[in-house]
Structures are given as structure tokens and as C-alpha cells.
Amino acid sequence: MLDRRFLLRGSCQGALAVMGLPFLDCLLDSKGKALAASGRPLPTRFSTYFYGLGLTKQLWVPKTAGKDYEVTEQLKPLQPLRAKINVFSGLRVAVDNNPNYQHWSGVGASATGISPTKMSQFDSKTIDQQVADVVSRGARFKSVAASCAGDARQSYSSLGGANTLPAEVSPLSLYTRLFGPGFQDPSKGDWKPDPQVMLQQSVLSVVADDRKRAMQELGASDRSRMDQYFTSVREAELQMQAELQRPEIEAKVAIPAAPEEMACNNALPNLRKVTPLMSRLAALAMATDQTRVFHMSVSEPGSQIFIPGDSLGYHQSTHEEPIDPLLGYQPRVANYNVYNMELFLSYLQELDAIPEGDGTLLDHCLVYAFTDVAFAKIHALDGIPMLTAGSANGRMKTGYHINGDGSPVSRVGLTAQKAMDISLESWGSGSMETKSPFTELLV
Amino acid sequence: MRKYLVLALSLALLAAGGAAIAAAGKSPAAKSEIVTLRRLTQEEYRNSIADIFGAGIEIRGVFEPTIRVGGLLAASTSVLSVTPAGFESYTRMADSIAVQVTGEKLRSRLPCTPKSPAAPDDACAGKILSHYGLMLFRRPLTDDELKSRIALTHTLAARQKDFYAGLRYGLASLIQAPDFLFRKEVAVPGGGDQYTLEPYSRAARLSYLLWNTTPDAELLTAAETGALNSDAGLKKEVGRLMASPRLEVGMRAFFNDMLELDNFDTVSKDSLLYPKWGVAIANSAREETLRTVIDLALTRDGDMRDLMTTRQTFINRSLAAIYQVPFPFSGEWVKYEFGPQAGRSGILTQASMLAMFSHPGRSSPTKRGVALMDIFLCEPTPNPPNNVDFSIINNTSGPLKTVRQRLTAHATNPVCASCHNHSDPIGLTLEGFDTIGGHRTRENGELIDLTTKIRGQSITGAEGVGRYLHDNPKFPACLARKMFAYARGENTERVRPAALKTAYAGFVDSGYHLRALLKGLAEGPELYSAPPPAPPSGSGGKVAMH
Structure with missing residues (x-):
């Protein structure tokens, strides 16, 4: 246990300095090592991304596996970054002896590898927090969460139980948390503690x-x-x-002025405005090492996103829109699926827009995108779509479609953590416990 | 497991619980138990700070979200903790409050002036810190707690050559301490098998229930002297708190929780279909309902069952637009009575309840039914069964125009019907009102059918269902149960009926007056009782967060 008084004394032989110059010198001395270390590789960042209500199987699952899969209707929006994305189909969520908590079991299983035993509760830390325990030391925030729909409860990042880590609810609140009081601008030359x-x-x-x-x-x-x-x-x-x-990272970014207060809710036009802004701030947060772990959500499970004028909205549509007998799926729901992929792309594009080292921020990230269901109409879980993006500083191959062939969804989580250099043998529990990452993706 | 056997009293409890122990005639070696640890709600925090430090303190910051457990946010306060983002906000708020309290503008309010404003003054700092410490922790500070704060204040005052600059940090350390942010409720043996809250915990439970704020000086004195654990002393304090106009603050907080009015924070409506909707209307709708409840319960001392049927309400200009009634008034809020033909029935047909439990673009008998059954009858609807094949309902049907037609389709599937028959009938009677609470007779051109059957009884429209709920003894019983659970921070579903018996009988005898219920609860031993501590289970072991 660290001596608490150590902090009080700081690094200046017990002299609690307040303003004095000698103290500052002292602090800068102690900083020498860190400065010397600034030439080391960039940290690998980890981000989870949540969107509700899955995708339409007939429209998103590519016919063939591997790198040359032909693009499908619902993956088309991701095409601009296809080479940096992996798509996982054929994954299984096993609820084992628990009920299928509708719109929840899939969230819990994807985020923890464990079938939830209670509605709206996680049975362990979520994957982002497990990763944060290992990678976040030294960053200003251990993790940050944001909700594009403006609801602090729309966070699927948790230390376990019912207590989720509250999400920032607007670009302004996210900006203030990151770049308000306490922020040390790494690009400023005249930095002082x-x-x-x-x-x-x-x-x-x-x-x-x-x-x-x-x-x-x-x-x-x-x-x-x-x-x-x-x-x-x-x-x-x-x-x-x-x-x-x-600050250690010499980020080639400028911190913009604070965004204005804006409407953040489930209306799609608002989400289309808010998501890119939130995403840009998330990207800046990671680029400036404010945090290495970011959780972004665009909706709750059972997404309440709606297009103004559509009185059903997304979630109601999944249950009430008839399956078109000719098409074999629900056309309006399929449109909402695509809007979700477009929003996801806007997140990735912001990460990819920041140059870093020999690539972009996205290349030094691993983004883990998950959802609540495979087929929303009947709350089916098998075949729940999983996506990852970024090559985790070169540890993860990208551009692939992986057919999971009925293996548990926890394999993606295990693979992601392996790519994050986290030493663990297995992940998940019950029949989702796995020791088999997708080794073909790991470098 | 909330009960936990402890072998020795801490210093804090020796100080705090001494009177109770004496009153119970036990030796000082008697055991105590921590019954609950309740995180302050946003309103409790704000009200407490305002009462402790006086008016004019600005509190800016984000509070952690709460969740509903058994129909009440209050119950989640005994489940949730403080996350890193939450603490970050608490620590900032604490500092900002301390800056204001020690600032030049307000420092004359402090209970002591230092010998020199430019140097430490431990005696003066001790006086200030123990004064506010008592108010913040709702019990006297222990020696260690006080000493560490005086030391911090001293060091930082000396370094900065400013007494108040040091005091700022001493105070801030109290305002972000777990002993302020959590209400720790402690029970001691109370005669027989039962345990009962020690006086300071009693004071806090009483004060937050009735005033939604921290105990005032008088209540803390009644705790210090042990008076609160005598019948006469308790009655005196209950009488005093209930006679105060601040009772309204406490009851607003309770009904805001019970009626789930916090939902308005995240309700969004389709602006194309319902351009009238906006933040102003949402706030007005919440206020309308609270005014109606307080008027009936406290101002008129009325029969609480009338909440289901009264046509009296309060409206302002924006609500008048929703209700399509004239507003020829210059004031902001006026009392208004709907005509007998308006089809309105109590708070059931207020914009608040109708809008909160609807979809953005359309009404939802299921959502309304589920909410009303849960809120007013304490009958939660079970979760839908696993992997229901909804295609049975949807695919074979042609275009269904009304919600009723779509819902009736559920009846073809017995699995769906088991739950929808529970929730939908009540909801269907409210179909005469759209998603923001406006009156209508047709949906998509089709005349709306407002008839339904609830447990064999034929019921028509909002007035019919209002009368049904008014006459249903489950409604006042549910209200009493929620009040009890709210006061204790526990799950409504776990309240033992026996604990409510006396208070409920008084409620019924009074003609369902809220004050009678409150008084019966607040004066009764049940509100403060706790089961004896369970024997210690196998120690160690990793603890799961639940």
C-alpha cells in the first residue's frame, strides 16, 4: 500500500510547494525520464461501440469467408474503410440456464462473454474495463463513455452489476470533461503543471x-x-x-473550440449531426492520451431511433413490420440497419482522420462493435453480428470476413484482448468459455 | 447480504449510538449493524447543501444516473455506488462549494472568525469543521475525522498564508467524503428480537422522507439527546416536520419518484408528427401532475383515491395548447377544471402520464398499461418469454389500422396473451388520447373503440378505468407500500405486509388522507426497524457487484 502522505509531499523532499519556482523545477526534474521515453511506440487504444437491434441476416452476411468476400448490402456503408475492418458472422450466444433477457442477453454476452443472470446487469466487468485495467495506466482518464442519443444511462461499460459508467450526454459535456479544466494541451510549448x-x-x-x-x-x-x-x-x-x-504524445491535432449545446436524442437527423462530433472528440481524446479506452453508444438495446414522421420507429418496426413475402425480410427495418452502419462508419472515419506515426489513429486502435440481437423481430441471438476495426498497432490483421461456424461470440472478445497484448488463456463462462481466439487474425 | 455482525462498536457509533444504547438498556458492548448505505440522490444532495451552507450556493455538476428497482429510484440508492466519472464530478462540486462558502462574499456566515485571516487557527478551524461536519455527516465527526481535517486546513493555510484558502480544502474533503455522499443507516438492538435505527440514522430517515433534505439542527439535537428514540420525542419531531411547509418538498420528491416523472428527462417525440412538443411542454406536464398531487394531498387534505378521477388540474399556456382549452389568463399557472364531457380522469389523462408511456410517434396501450399497473397497483408485468415468434402476429395480417387491431392479434398466441391480457386492457381505455396527451376520437381515420374488460368487468374509456382504479383497494395499498419502501430505500416487492398494517389501517380510517398515512408510518416503530444481524457467513471470498 502506497503511503498516502507520499502524495502530499510530492517529489520535493516533503516540501509542499504551492507556487514556488523551486518546486516546479523539481517536478520537471522528475519528468526527465518520461520525456526521454517519448520515443517509444504509441499506445494501443481500445474502444467499444454499441448500436441496437443488429442487422438483417440476408443482407449483411457475406457468402464467402476470407479477405476477398464480396460486399453485401448492409456492409456497403463500411466500404470506404473495408481494409481496416473485420466482420464476424455465425457466432453463437448461449444463454445456458438463464432466460433470454430480451435486448439484454446479447449485450451482456458480447460485452463480458458471460450470459447475464439478471436483466440490465453485467456479470463481470465489461471488456473495455478489463482492457483498461491493463492499458490505461498513465492516461488521464482510465476510460470515457459517451452517448450520442444524450442519455447518461446508455452506457454499456461497467465494473459489473447494475452500476454502469455514466456516459457523457452531448458534444459539449464530452468536450468539457476532456478539454475543460485540468486538460494539459500537449501541443502547447509553454506547458506548466x-x-x-x-x-x-x-x-x-x-x-x-x-x-x-x-x-x-x-x-x-x-x-x-x-x-x-x-x-x-x-x-x-x-x-x-x-x-x-x-503530456507525452506529440499529437498532430489542434483542440477545437467548445461545441455548442445541441439536441441529443433518438431522432435520426440529430444522431447524424451528433455522432460525428462525438466521434471527433473521442478521436482527439485518444490522440492526446486523455484516455486509451473509449466507449461509444448510439442507442440503447432495443434502439429507440426514429425518423421523424415514422410513427413506429426502429424498435417497434422490428416487431410490427411484416416480413415482405417476396424479399424475405423487413424492408423498413433493413433501412434502419443501414443507417446504423453509416453512423458506425462516421465514428471510424473520425479515428482514421487523425494521422499518427506511420498511419492513423485507427491503425493504433482496436474498435470492438457489438449489438443486442441477431434477429430483432424474435430477439434471436444466434448469428449476432460482430465487427472490429483497426489493427491494434499491427497486432491484428484486418479486411477479413470470419465465419464463426457456430462458435461462441466470446471468441471475438478473446481475440481482441490477445491483440491488445493482454495475457489471458480463456475468456467467457459457461458454454461460452473459450480458449480459441481467431488465431488467423493475430499477428 | 446487508446484515453483518460486528464485534465492536466503532468510535463513531460510540458517539452516535450512545443514547440509543442507554435507552434500550443494553450494555455498551451491544452490537450494532449497518442496515443500508444509500447514495444521496441529486435532489437530496442539492437540498442538503442549500440547508447546510445557506442559500445562494451554486451547484454545478453532473450527477450519476439512477435506475428503477421495484418501481422506485429510491430503492436503487441502496444498490448503486460511485463510479470514477461520478466521483470526478463530486470532487469538483465539493471544491466549488467550499470555494463559495469560504469566499469573501459568504465567509461572514461561518460560525467562527480566525484570529488572523493570514494564518492557521486550529481552534477556529476545528469549530467550523465540526459544525459543518455534523451537518454533512448527519452525526458528530469522530476525533480522527476532525483531526485529519484540521491538519489539512492548517498545512494548506500556512503554505498559502491564508486561513480561508486552507479551510476551503478542509471543507471540500468533508463534502466529497463517503459519509456525506452515502447515508449510512445504523441499527442497534431495539428490544425483543428486532433492531431499530439509532437516533442519528432515525433523524436522517425522517428528514429525507418528509423534507427531502438533511436533518436540521433541532432534529440533530433530538438525536443527540436520544429523544428521537422515545415515543413522545419521536411524535413531537414528526409533528413539527409535518406542520412545516417544507413537507411539500418531501412529498414532491416522493411522487416524482413513484409516478416515474423523471422519465421526462429522456422522453423525445416525433417533431414532424407532433410539432407542439418541446422541453417547455415536458416540464409543464411534470409540474401539472406534481401540483395536482400536492393540491389534493396537502392543500385540500383530500382522498388520495381521487387522483384517479378528479377533473381538477393546473394548467399553463403551453398545456392549454395540448388540451385545446382557452387560456385567457395573465398568470403563469391557473387552477382548471375539465368539463364532464372532456373524457379526462385524474392524473391518468394528464399529458405527463400519457406522453411518458408512449412511443415518439404513436400511443402505446401496452406501455401505458404496463406503467399504470406497476405504478398504481404494484403489479409489474413479467418480462416477455424467450424467443417469442412475433411473426405469428405480424406476417399473416393485412394492414391493421388501429393499435387495438394490432394488439388483438396477440390474443391468437396464448404465450403473448398471458402478459398482454395483464397490461393492454387498461391501456386500451386511454386510446382516446394521442402520444402527447391530446384528445382524439379517430386513429388513421378509424373510430377508436374505448371499451375493454378487466377481470370480467366491462369498462369504457378513461373515466371508466379511473373509477375502476379509484375503487380498487390495491391502489391505496400500493401507494402505502411504495411510501414505506421509498422511506427505507428498499425494493417495494420485498415489503412485508405486516410492517404496514397499523399505518395502513390509519390511512383507510382517515378516508385515505396522505397525512394520516405519513404520520402513521413516521411514528411507527416499523419504519425504523431492522431484522437482527445474520450470523457471519464464511468470510473472505470475492464479492460480486450487485
Whole structure:
């Protein structure tokens, strides 16, 4: 256990510096190492992306596997970045002994590899948080979540249980969190640590000191809740430590002015405006090492997206629109599926628009996109679509269609974590426990 | 497992629970248990800060979202914790509040002035910190808690040569502490097998129930002296709190939760189909319902069952547009009574309930039915069964014009019918109102049929269903159950009927007056009782978050 007073003393032999120049010198000294290390490879970022209601099987699953698959109707929107995307079909979600919690079991299974035992609860940390535990040290935020539809509860990033990590609800709120108070612009030449941060650290230190007493006498579930509170305090401390460091990444980006307040809801025209803005901010956040783990959602499971004038909307359409006897699918639902892929593309394009090293930010990312169902009309889970994008700093081959052949959806999660250089043998539980990543994709 | 055996009292409990222990005639070695740990809601936080530090403190920040458990947000406060993003916001808010409290403008309110504003003054800092510490933690600070804050204040005041600059951080550390952000409710042996809340926890439960804020100085004194754990002392405080106009604040918070009015934060409507809808209307609709409830429950001391049938309401200009009634008034809100022909029935037909439980572009008898059964009768509709093949309903049918026709198709499938027969009948009677609460007689050109059968009873339209709910004893019983669960932060479904018996009988005898119910609950031992701690289970073990 770290001596809490260590933080109070900072790195200047116990002298709590407030404004004094000597203290700043001292801090810069301690920064020497980090500066020297700036030549090391860029960090690999991880992002999850959630969209609701799946795709239409007849229209998205390519006929052949491998790199030369012919593009399908619903994958067409992703065509501009096809070479950086992997498509996974034929995956199975096993609920085992649990009910199929409609619009939830698929979310839980894709995000944790575990069939949920309760509605709206995750049975473990979600994959982004599992990855964040390993890769986030040193970034300002361990992870950040955003909801393009403007609902803080539309976050499928969680430390387990019912408590999800709240999503930022507008471009402005995301901007303020990332680039508001506490932000250290890496492109600024005259960087100085903010002395205020040191003072705030000493407050956190006093709060954290109460941990032992606060945990006493609590029952098991309350203990774990209190533990989560103190974990959050610890993360705030790490965040402040990061704010005292000179930013390491020499990002070739400029931080734009704050966006205006705008309507963020389920209306498609608004989503089409908000998603690219949120995406750009997410990209900037990762490019400037504010965070290495980002969760983006465009809707809840059972997506309530609607086109103004369509009184049914997306979710109701999946249940009420008849299957066209000639086409064999629901045409209006199919349109909504395509809109979702277009929104996803807009996210990826923003990541790909930032040049970094010998490629783009997207090349140094692994984006893991998941949904709640395979066939929304009947809440079917088998064949749930999975997509990844980015080559994880060269660790993941891209441009493939993989036919999972009925293997569990958790294989994609395991593959993604292997690509993130996380050492684990297996992932998932019950009949979705797997030890077999898609090795053909791993470099 | 909420109950947990503890072997020794902490310092905090020795200080806090001493009076209760004396009152119960037990030795100081008696055990205590932590019954609940409840995260403050946004409103509880805001009201508490305003009451502790006085008016004029600006609170800017994002609060963590809540979820509904057993129909109440209040129940989720005993389940949720503080996430990193949430804490980040709490720590910022705490600092910003402390900056304002110690700023030049407001510092004259502090209970002490330092000998010199440019140097530490431990005695003065101690006085200020223990004063606010008591208010924030809803119990006296322990020696350690106070000492660490005085030390922090001292160090930072000395470094900055500014007493108030140091105090800022001492105070901020209290405002972001778990002891403020969570209400920790502690029980001690209360005679017989049962445990009962120790006085400070009692004070907090009472105060947040009735006023939705932290206990005031008088209530804290009643806790300190142990008066709150005597019948007479408790009655006195309940009487005082209930006589205050602040009771309205507490009851607004309760009904906002019970009626699920927080849903308005995320309701969106199709602007092409319903161009009238907007934030102003959403806010007005929520306010209309709260005004109606408070008027009936507190101002008129009426029969709570009339909520289902009354034609009296409050409207403003934007609601008048939805209801298509004239608004020849200069004031903002006026009392309004719908005519007998308007087809309106209590809060069932207010824009709030009709709009919250609809789709963006169309009404939904299922959503309305599910919500009303859950909110007013405490009868949640089960989740749909696994892998229902909805194609049975949809594919063979031709174009179905009304929602009723589409829903009736469910009846052909017994699996669907089992749930839809539970929720839809009530919802179908409200089809005379569109997705934003406007009146209509036709849907897509077809005349709307407002008749239905609920448990064999033929019912027509909103007035029919309003009367049905008014006369259904499950409605007042559900209201009482939710109030009890709300006060205790527990799942409505787990409330033992026996715990409510006395208070409910008083509610019925009074003619269903809310004050009678509240008084019966607040004065009764059941509200504060807890089962004895369970024996310790196998220790260690990893704990899953639930």
C-alpha cells in the first residue's frame, strides 16, 4: 500500500510547494525520464461501440469467408474503410440456464462473454474495463463513455452489476470533461503543471485515508459498493498525477473550440449531426492520451431511433413490420440497419482522420462493435453480428470476413484482448468459455 | 447480504449510538449493524447543501444516473455506488462549494472568525469543521475525522498564508467524503428480537422522507439527546416536520419518484408528427401532475383515491395548447377544471402520464398499461418469454389500422396473451388520447373503440378505468407500500405486509388522507426497524457487484 502522505509531499523532499519556482523545477526534474521515453511506440487504444437491434441476416452476411468476400448490402456503408475492418458472422450466444433477457442477453454476452443472470446487469466487468485495467495506466482518464442519443444511462461499460459508467450526454459535456479544466494541451510549448492540482491531491489523500474506517462493519454487497467509491477516489488521484505530467504524445491535432449545446436524442437527423462530433472528440481524446479506452453508444438495446414522421420507429418496426413475402425480410427495418452502419462508419472515419506515426489513429486502435440481437423481430441471438476495426498497432490483421461456424461470440472478445497484448488463456463462462481466439487474425 | 455482525462498536457509533444504547438498556458492548448505505440522490444532495451552507450556493455538476428497482429510484440508492466519472464530478462540486462558502462574499456566515485571516487557527478551524461536519455527516465527526481535517486546513493555510484558502480544502474533503455522499443507516438492538435505527440514522430517515433534505439542527439535537428514540420525542419531531411547509418538498420528491416523472428527462417525440412538443411542454406536464398531487394531498387534505378521477388540474399556456382549452389568463399557472364531457380522469389523462408511456410517434396501450399497473397497483408485468415468434402476429395480417387491431392479434398466441391480457386492457381505455396527451376520437381515420374488460368487468374509456382504479383497494395499498419502501430505500416487492398494517389501517380510517398515512408510518416503530444481524457467513471470498 502506497503511503498516502507520499502524495502530499510530492517529489520535493516533503516540501509542499504551492507556487514556488523551486518546486516546479523539481517536478520537471522528475519528468526527465518520461520525456526521454517519448520515443517509444504509441499506445494501443481500445474502444467499444454499441448500436441496437443488429442487422438483417440476408443482407449483411457475406457468402464467402476470407479477405476477398464480396460486399453485401448492409456492409456497403463500411466500404470506404473495408481494409481496416473485420466482420464476424455465425457466432453463437448461449444463454445456458438463464432466460433470454430480451435486448439484454446479447449485450451482456458480447460485452463480458458471460450470459447475464439478471436483466440490465453485467456479470463481470465489461471488456473495455478489463482492457483498461491493463492499458490505461498513465492516461488521464482510465476510460470515457459517451452517448450520442444524450442519455447518461446508455452506457454499456461497467465494473459489473447494475452500476454502469455514466456516459457523457452531448458534444459539449464530452468536450468539457476532456478539454475543460485540468486538460494539459500537449501541443502547447509553454506547458506548466497546475499548482492547484497538488492541493487537490492532498484533499484526496485525506479522503482516501478514511478507507479503512469506512469499510468497517459493512455487509458484503455494501462493502463492494464502498470499495468502488474508494477505487474511484484512487482513479481521481491517478488522473491528477497524469495532469502533473507533461503530456507525452506529440499529437498532430489542434483542440477545437467548445461545441455548442445541441439536441441529443433518438431522432435520426440529430444522431447524424451528433455522432460525428462525438466521434471527433473521442478521436482527439485518444490522440492526446486523455484516455486509451473509449466507449461509444448510439442507442440503447432495443434502439429507440426514429425518423421523424415514422410513427413506429426502429424498435417497434422490428416487431410490427411484416416480413415482405417476396424479399424475405423487413424492408423498413433493413433501412434502419443501414443507417446504423453509416453512423458506425462516421465514428471510424473520425479515428482514421487523425494521422499518427506511420498511419492513423485507427491503425493504433482496436474498435470492438457489438449489438443486442441477431434477429430483432424474435430477439434471436444466434448469428449476432460482430465487427472490429483497426489493427491494434499491427497486432491484428484486418479486411477479413470470419465465419464463426457456430462458435461462441466470446471468441471475438478473446481475440481482441490477445491483440491488445493482454495475457489471458480463456475468456467467457459457461458454454461460452473459450480458449480459441481467431488465431488467423493475430499477428 | 446487508446484515453483518460486528464485534465492536466503532468510535463513531460510540458517539452516535450512545443514547440509543442507554435507552434500550443494553450494555455498551451491544452490537450494532449497518442496515443500508444509500447514495444521496441529486435532489437530496442539492437540498442538503442549500440547508447546510445557506442559500445562494451554486451547484454545478453532473450527477450519476439512477435506475428503477421495484418501481422506485429510491430503492436503487441502496444498490448503486460511485463510479470514477461520478466521483470526478463530486470532487469538483465539493471544491466549488467550499470555494463559495469560504469566499469573501459568504465567509461572514461561518460560525467562527480566525484570529488572523493570514494564518492557521486550529481552534477556529476545528469549530467550523465540526459544525459543518455534523451537518454533512448527519452525526458528530469522530476525533480522527476532525483531526485529519484540521491538519489539512492548517498545512494548506500556512503554505498559502491564508486561513480561508486552507479551510476551503478542509471543507471540500468533508463534502466529497463517503459519509456525506452515502447515508449510512445504523441499527442497534431495539428490544425483543428486532433492531431499530439509532437516533442519528432515525433523524436522517425522517428528514429525507418528509423534507427531502438533511436533518436540521433541532432534529440533530433530538438525536443527540436520544429523544428521537422515545415515543413522545419521536411524535413531537414528526409533528413539527409535518406542520412545516417544507413537507411539500418531501412529498414532491416522493411522487416524482413513484409516478416515474423523471422519465421526462429522456422522453423525445416525433417533431414532424407532433410539432407542439418541446422541453417547455415536458416540464409543464411534470409540474401539472406534481401540483395536482400536492393540491389534493396537502392543500385540500383530500382522498388520495381521487387522483384517479378528479377533473381538477393546473394548467399553463403551453398545456392549454395540448388540451385545446382557452387560456385567457395573465398568470403563469391557473387552477382548471375539465368539463364532464372532456373524457379526462385524474392524473391518468394528464399529458405527463400519457406522453411518458408512449412511443415518439404513436400511443402505446401496452406501455401505458404496463406503467399504470406497476405504478398504481404494484403489479409489474413479467418480462416477455424467450424467443417469442412475433411473426405469428405480424406476417399473416393485412394492414391493421388501429393499435387495438394490432394488439388483438396477440390474443391468437396464448404465450403473448398471458402478459398482454395483464397490461393492454387498461391501456386500451386511454386510446382516446394521442402520444402527447391530446384528445382524439379517430386513429388513421378509424373510430377508436374505448371499451375493454378487466377481470370480467366491462369498462369504457378513461373515466371508466379511473373509477375502476379509484375503487380498487390495491391502489391505496400500493401507494402505502411504495411510501414505506421509498422511506427505507428498499425494493417495494420485498415489503412485508405486516410492517404496514397499523399505518395502513390509519390511512383507510382517515378516508385515505396522505397525512394520516405519513404520520402513521413516521411514528411507527416499523419504519425504523431492522431484522437482527445474520450470523457471519464464511468470510473472505470475492464479492460480486450487485
